[in-house]
Amino acid sequence: MSRKSGENKIAKLISRYENMLNSNTQSFFDSHEFEDIADHYIEKGLLGEAMGSMEMASTQYPFSANFLIKKAQILTILERLPEAEKTLDIAESLEPSNPDLHIAKGSILSKKRKHQEALQHFHKAQNFSESPIDVYPFIAFEYQCLGRFQDAIKYLENFLNNEPEDDIAIFNIAYCFERLDAYNDAIDFFKTLIEKSPYCEITWYQLGLFYNKIKDYKQAIIALDYAILIDECFTAGYHEKARSLTQLGKTKEAINTYLLTFAFENATGYTYLKIGLCYKELSSYKQAIRYFTKACHEDPQLSEAWMEIGLCYEATGSIEEGLHYIKKAVNLSPDDLEYLYIQTKIHYKTGLYNEAELGYKKLIKLGCESPIIWMEYAHLMKKLNETKEAISLLKKGLEHNKNHSELLVRLGAYLFLDGQEDLARKYLHMANTINPEINIQLFNHIPSLQNNDDFNKLLNFK
Incomplete structure (x- = not known):
């Protein structure tokens, strides 16, 4: 069945079900239809409607464990875990070998951070299931939570060998490789996965990410180009490619790559910020300020953009004007030590010694214990003829x-x-x-x- 015909079938089913409710009549639905109705409402976030459909299903099929399990899943989403557990206990009395039952129980235990107990249920589900490989992502996730990333990788590899385009599994295995700093192993894995499924942009993207991590930026760009070729709207590929180009010193190409994203997504403060940083790298401060200003307009809380405007003005000799923007950045991120240090240095540079002294005091109060802070603060005190304070x-x-x-x-x-x-x-x-x-x-x-x-x-x- 095509995706479109499947959607039409679900739409007709939902229409028939809702017409029944609106007319306050009774209609018969087979068990699979009730499950499709519940899944539709869950996907739409209409959990009350999903629960209602399961209540009705239970009246038509009072000895079906599946509807109790589905009800428990909804209760779990609603964080009503005790009710979910009681419902699953009833389902277990009806069908103790139902794999979905043990997946639901394992999911609740996982939410409670009882990962070892969750694993026991997921392994039971694996043993009872006609398709045990479908349980592998659940098992892998518990191993991730336990910090056993190599075990997680083993299950995700087996799963992806059968489902090579599963986005969540791809992201999770990438996370595990990253936590192990196993960048070359990740590259080898994704290259093998691409041989199985060469038209998955997510896999090419992850390959590009790991090439970037080992600083092989040329290979990263090749991989990211394939991701973009497969899906020209895949903006994450453009952003990562631009980052690779920046690392290679191809700053103008990076700017053009960032600009391409505007054809597929609304401009964001983050993208304008990155373009501004490229122009700053080229010492094109006027253009840099233009894009940093756009970034501030799109996202007024983006403190880095305000800071960069200030630094650009400082670089062009307009220190006092720059200080205005730097203060704005510090106000947005008052506990950012780097921002506070930059502001303190500029206060000193412009002769605002009282403000500089307050800056050094705050840096120390926030836990900055770098030798340079103590030396600069002491130098300031010495300049103010406070030699004993400098010594202290x-x-x-x-x-x-x-x-x-x-x-x-x-x-x-x-x-x-x-x-x-x-x-x-x-x-x-x-x-x-x-x-x-x-x-x-x-x-x-x-x-x-x-x-x-x-x-x-x-x-x-x-």
């Missing part, structure tokens, strides 16, 4: 970054400038022991110390 900050930085040579040497230098020569000597020698070249970095930071005789004596330079 470097000491705190060392608590989080033991024996970091640059923190040590800066602490030694600040102690020297504060007149604490004995302590300065201690930290300077510790730094030099760890990294004998560290003084060069220090002199880049504080050039005046390079010709300071007292400081050089402290270092035994003279």
Whole structure:
């Protein structure tokens, strides 16, 4: 039966069923028709109607386990698990070897995160089923939940050998390969699967993804081109191909590839953002800002687009104008450490030292313990003639970054400038022991110390 004739048959069945309900009459439906009616309503999200059809089916077929199982499946979707379990217990008393019964029981146990018990029921379903391979995706999913990805792959491979175009199984096996970092195994598997079913765009797409993961971007583009050739509306293929082209430095081609997606889907903030990033890579800041602005218009909550506008303005020397957009990005993502750090750096660069100090304080409060944060914050305090505070900050930085040579040497230098020569000597020698070249970095930071005789004596330079 063709798909169209099948849809027409279901439409007529639903019409007959609903006419019966509207006229408050009784009509006979065979058991398969009742199951088709319930499945139709479930697919449409009309769970109340699906439940009603099963209640009616149970009155016509009171000893059928299938309708009880279907009712339990609906109850499971509605998260009414205790009712579903009681219904399945009744079904089990009628037909204990029904494979759908054990699939339904396993699904409930899976929802409860009782994956080992769920597996027991799925294996029972496998043993009772006339088509045991149909149960393999359920078994594989439980193994995924248990972190047993190799076992999951085994079942998914067997399933896909029989159903090579099942989208969900393809995505799940790709997920398992990725969790195992088994990128080459994934490539080998998908190439074999393509030999069985060469016209499945999802398989070509996954092959392209894994080629990208091993940085074989040329092979990725070949695979993605096949995905697009099979289905020209498959926009995910265009996006991934554009990413591959970007990695190869073919930025203009990447832009054109992103633009092709607009023929098949509505423009999104994400796509405009990616195009803007390409123009930024080309240093075409005016065009980049244009597309980042489009991204903000499509998705005002897309903080990355606001940030990129600010960075483009900064790159062209319009720092104060850029700061406006950077603040907008930080307001949208206040806990994003990278955004906050960029804003703090620009506050310092534009002489907004109080704002910069607040930025460093917040970075530390949010758990940023990178040595560069402590050094920059201390440098700011030193610039504000708060040398003792700078020293205190470097000491705190060392608590989080033991024996970091640059923190040590800066602490030694600040102690020297504060007149604490004995302590300065201690930290300077510790730094030099760890990294004998560290003084060069220090002199880049504080050039005046390079010709300071007292400081050089402290270092035994003279």
